[in-house]
Amino acid sequence: MGTRRQFTLDQKMQILREAESEGMLTTCRKFDLSQALFYRWKHQFEHKGKDGLLPQYKTIDPELRAIQQENERLKRIVADQALELAVKTELLKKTEQLRMQGR
Structure with missing residues (x-):
């Protein structure tokens, strides 16, 4: 899979202008550009x-990123504690069952 090319604003404008004079198909072939991408640029330029x-x-705001990472860390801690509690509860049940059987 190839790397994704990045076009500058000036390059996009040049391609749109060239397509007006040379034709869309010729220009797309010259720049190895899909027609769909060309029409997306043209639509974006016409509207905005x-x-x-x-x-x-x-x-993403770096502060927001830090908060999200802290939130994920805390969720992992809570999940680990919940798992630990579930394991201890099961062990207590089994221990109690063994005691009852031993009486």
Whole structure:
């Protein structure tokens, strides 16, 4: 599987402009670009201008990331304690059963 290419805003604009003069198929072949991606860029540009072509990455606030990691850590601790409690409860039941049988 190949690596995913990243296009800058200027490259996307160049491709859209070139497609107007050279044709969409020719331009897509030249840049080894799928028609679906070309039409997505064109749609984004028509509806939002250049801003529509900017990367849509969603960055997570470092403080939120730290809180999420702490939450996961605490969930693991609670799960471990719940498992330990369940094992101890089963052992107590078996010990009590053995005592009752021994009487």
